[in-house]
Amino acid sequence: MSGILVVAEHRNRALANVSYQVLSKGRQLADQAQMELLAVVAGSDVDAYAKELAGWADRVLAVKSDRLEGLLAEPCQKIIAHLIRKIKPKITLMGHSSFAMDMAPSLSVELGIPLATDCIDIFWQNGDILVTRSIYNSKVNATYSFAQSETVLITGRVGEFSVEEGGRQGQIEEIEFDFEEESDYKKFEGYLEAEAGGVDITQAEVLVSVGRGIKDKKNLEMVEELARVLGGVVSCSRPVVDYGWLPSERQVGLSGKTVQPKLYLGLGISGAFQHVVGMKGASIIVAINKDAKAPIFSVANYGIVDDLLKVVPALVNKISELKGKTE
Numbered sequence: 213m214s215g216i217l218v219v220a221e222h223r224n225r226a227l228a229n230v231s232y233q234v235l236s237k238g239r240q241l242a243d244q245a246q247m248e249l250l251a252v253v254a255g256s257d258v259d260a261y262a263k264e265l266a267g268w269a270d271r272v273l274a275v276k277s278d279r280l281e282g283l284l285a286e287p288c289q290k291i292i293a294h295l296i297r298k299i300k301p302k303i304t305l306m307g308h309s310s311f312a313m314d315m316a317p318s319l320s321v322e323l324g325i326p327l328a329t330d331c332i333d334i335f336w337q338n339g340d341i342l343v344t345r346s347i348y349n350s351k352v353n354a355t356y357s358f359a360q361s362e363t364v365l366i367t368g369r370v371g372e373f374s375v376e377e378g379g380r381q382g383q384i385e386e387i388e389f390d391f392e393e394e395s396d397y398k399k400f401e402g403y404l405e406a407e408a409g410g411v412d413i414t415q416a417e418v419l420v421s422v423g424r425g426i427k428d429k430k431n432l433e434m435v436e437e438l439a440r441v442l443g444g445v446v447s448c449s450r451p452v453v454d455y456g457w458l459p460s461e462r463q464v465g466l467s468g469k470t471v472q473p474k475l476y477l478g479l480g481i482s483g484a485f486q487h488v489v490g491m492k493g494a495s496i497i498v499a500i501n502k503d504a505k506a507p508i509f510s511v512a513n514y515g516i517v518d519d520l521l522k523v524v525p526a527l528v529n530k531i532s533e534l535k536g537k538t539e
């Protein structure tokens with residue numbers, strides 16, 4: 213029985229969020245096709261990751277070696293290529309992270325197998341695997357099938373697949389791997405911490421996102437206050453970064469980050485597709501815009517058509533009042 217192999221990533225002693233996303237998608241695809249879901253994790257110390265992955269996968273292949281510190285693409289490629297040749301999974305799935313961007317094309321060439329990158333959907337049709345990719349700056353979604361191949365490689369867009377509960381108790385297998393030759397032209401030196409005070413908007417459950425409609429940097433203060441009372445963080449559209457009002461790590465969208473918060477408030481954001489592509493996966497979207505025809509309202513669950521400079525202080529007051537009553 214050929215299965216689905218998910219390549220898990222880790223950084224700074226934690227599994228990457230995208231690994232949970234592709235694991236959840238892999239679980240769904242494996243269940244639909246009644247296949248086995250395998251996860252592979254490689255590193256210098258992988259026991260804790262393997263236990264975690266066993267919550268989703270039927271089998272976890274744990275490859276431990278000092279050569280794997282820092283999860284460099286080259287040694288990992290050797291391992292994954294070896295496993296694909298041995299197991300012949302129908303699909304090998306990984307997140308479209310910088311690690312996968314480094315490794316997947318080279319792996320595809322080494323094995324001579326098809327690769328589809330940055331996929332926003334993966335599904336079965338009449339027993340074949342199909343993928344959807346967003347093309348022409350996300351103006352068009354295109355569905356692709358693969359050329360005849362026993363096994364294919366797919367990378368899934370970060371933030372595109374929701375994380376489902378695992379609830380499994382898969383088996384863990386430790387795998388010995390013999391690196392025949394050294395590939396020492398690249399060496400892991402260490403991780404650089406994000407700047408002090410840096411915020412990872414992809415991890416936030418509540419995002420209060422501002423656009424050009426905020427008009428002036430000084431108005432960010434009231435937006436920060438709204439984020440504070442909601443227990444969230446401030447993100448933004450691209451013009452706000454271009455004006456230098458917020459750092460680029462706060463930008464949501466095509467050239468920024470893809471986010472999936474529980475609540476996304478868009479304040480003075482028109483809803484250009486380059487922005488929407490990064491936030492449409494939020495569970496609840498609330499838009500505040502003085503233009504009733506702004507495209508953001510077509511993706512919003514709730515909308516307020518008014519001046520945000522009036523609405524934001526009113527919201528801060530109301531939320532503070534309601535919280536005061538419950539505290």
Ligand SMILES: Cc1cc2nc3c(=O)[nH]c(=O)nc-3n(C[C@H](O)[C@H](O)[C@H](O)COP(=O)(O)OP(=O)(O)OC[C@H]3O[C@@H](n4cnc5c(N)ncnc54)[C@H](O)[C@@H]3O)c2cc1C
Pocket residue numbers: 349422423424425426448449450451452463464465466467468469479480481482483484485486487490500501502503506518519520521
């Ligand atoms: C290759 C490429 C990549 C891009 N990547 C990104 C990206 O990653 N992220 C991104 O965001 N953009 C990106 N863009 C830019 C994108 O096309 C839009 O220009 C941008 O998203 C618009 O930002 P905005 O909605 O804040 O501003 P605008 O489009 O100018 O909209 C401002 C909105 O605020 C409203 N408004 C004004 N005053 C008020 C007020 N007082 N109260 C309430 N509402 C008010 C207006 O009605 C308007 O709808 C990219 C563009 C290109 C070409």
